[in-house]
Amino acid sequence: MATLTFQIWRGQNGQGGFQEYREEVGEGMVVLDAVHAIQAKQANDLACRWNCKAGKCGSCSAEINGHPKLMCMTRLDQLPADQPITIEPMRTFPHVKDLVTDVSWNFEVKKRMKAFTPRKPDAPDGTWRMQQEDIDRVQEFRKCIECYLCQDVCHVLRDHHKHSEFIGPRFLVHAAALEMHPLDTVDRVAELKEEFGIGYCNITKCCTKVCPEHITITDNAIIPLKERVVDRFYDPISKLLRVITGR
């Protein structure tokens, strides 16, 4: 057992600062274990969100030593032991208390996106046929656990606060999952360009780097969507075709 020093950001509605705790840690412990131990023994009213503790629900997102991570999947023995471990709430969302932020904006964004609408069933019994290779890409996007770490790290949201003009990497992945779903019939390309603000993304790939599900957000989701927008709105030949056909 070693004793480590933790600096946990505590406060309410954005007002507060780091508070220091010393806690004994054992083999294999993750950051969330340390937070729980501190909560149980030293700071009963410490606010943190968590659920599955196995990297599957995406509740315990925080900034650990300045990096957006899931607390439940970050092992203490992978962090430098000779300096305090800092734990802060995600900075891109309005602060509530201690490690908890108000992520409700994300849920509102999703509501604004057109729902999945399948084509007519392929078989008389009302079922569809899809080949595994045709759904591999969509299944990658559907691994998303909605931890919003990609939203947290995205500078368009974090630094430029474009929440009203840009939906962020999470929802570009969601859009990609819908657009590339073999059964879906809805077109979301115009919204991606306009109210979803895909043009704001300048593919710095920060979101891909922090994704705990290792979804290749930028390359597999955002860039292909950008290409669809470009093909539709900026390609001179298709522009000309649109003028001629009136569509």
Added chain:
Amino acid sequence: MQFPVIDHDVLVIGAGGAGLRAAIEASAQGATVGVLTKSLLGKAHTVMAEGGMAAAMANVDDRDNWRVHFADTMRGGQYLNNWRMAELHAKEAPDRVRELEAWGAVFDRTKDGRILQRNFGGHRYPRLAHVGDRTGLEMIRTLQDHGVHRGIDVHMEHTVIALLKDDTRVVGCVAYDRERGRFKVYRSKAVVMATGGLGRAYRVTSNSWEYTGDGYALAYDAGAALQDLEFIQFHPTGMVWPPSVQGILVTEGVRGEGGILLNKEGRRFMFDDIPDNYKNQTADNEEEGWRYTQGDKSARRPPELLTRDHVARCINREVKAGRGSPHGGVFLDIAWIKKKLPNAAEHIKRKLPSMYHQFKQLANLDITAEPMEVGPTTHYTMGGIRVEGDSQMSNLPGLFAAGEAAAGLHGANRLGGNSLSDLVVFGKRAGEYAAAFAKANGAVRIDERQVDDAAKRALAPFDRGPSGENPYLVQYDLQAMMQDLVGIVRQESEMVEALGHIAKLRERAARAGVGGNREYNNGWHTAIDLHCLLTVSEAITRAAIERKESRGAQFREDFPAKSDAYSAFNLVIQKASDGAMTLHRVPLQPLPPELLQVIEENK
């Protein structure tokens, strides 16, 4: 009224698979619907379900049909199941799976492009529709994304502290929002309890903080009958090392894909003990077992895929006999399949991606190269609120229950994969019947005194302040006690002792105090949850004492055999007018001849 009042025709408590499916259905029937959830939307325990959802679609093996699924479910439940629920479940699960696909779920495919199905414990044929090992995530996201476009009001991070009643029926609830700590009254014509289980009553559990038995305790306090609480499923394979991850689930899918259980001597001990009623369905040699996992229809399943209650007990026996792994579990080996398959490592990573990731990250272990260490973990509550099979209504008019919160489908032991299908089959039914009930029964009246009492009780920990009992420590002590005395192997003397501890812990809980303010105060939330945890712990213990036999998930060291006398009833628990917990034996409904015949022909 001193608190805001929010009106819905149907109020759904809980936003896992059952709650969301109920909400979608009630809304489709024209009811206004509110959903209360302790966490954020999409985080409920459904998300953790890995292996798949059981439905006899016969996409992989055309011998499968609802009759086989029904017989498998009844055999797995040791015939204590509500047969009507088992019948409805087997018949309706395929439609519920296909409906998820129509709502956007992307299941793994067969070669001819249909929904792929995999083998699982206790299921005769490959039956589990799945998405790698993250089927629960797929289900909850599909329901969530479908539900948000249907005008359902979701009240996130709200915890219910009491159901409200008028003279004849349930009329809503009181809840507090976690963020601001304010009380709200939800007035509704029907309530669906979809609150999941009670795993947090135990120290080693796959369940998250939410699962403190709220639905059971709230319903019980309001006068509802609970049933089968003695049957707690200990999933045979939870992680055991390192200590901080103890209890995290290792999917049964590992065994479905060919994983084997070994003791420290390298012996495949599951072959040593195959129950008589499964002998003619179980492989008697390793080669046959392997062929089964690879889809050979002439082969019988390996003993690792026997029911969860049995596998958990066998693991427990190996550990107690000193044949366990270094950290008190046994070995689960999927890496061995490299002897059988080219590119085994890639195959494992593709079939079991989140298991690979979970062990790599949390235990520094590569499951494609080394065996895992696993042991039983508290996973699921077969028992719950006693409901009528078709409608899912409890004995309290207007109170419905679905999913893990309800009892009946699984009897004494649940088959893996029958939970996800349970959620959508009975979530839909509960939503449908709750909406009909709301339509047929008019406006409700709230009794302000009940609201004030609940609010006062909930605030008491602040009155006692931080010098009161630490709520976390009370919870930890309860969990350790239940683990030791009412765990996987039980005996009367220990359980009687447990009742004494529960009484003392109740006194400590009544002294629990917290500091700070009401805004997102996890200490306060923990203090409030103690009441529910203690209620369900007592119910489990009393029922387990009363059932003096071993059956399904209940294993009594002092009564190791199954007893015919105990095969004829469910144990039902209710709150007496003096507040005491009462227990009675309610005879099972006799099976109709045609279902008896289904069981016979599938023996």
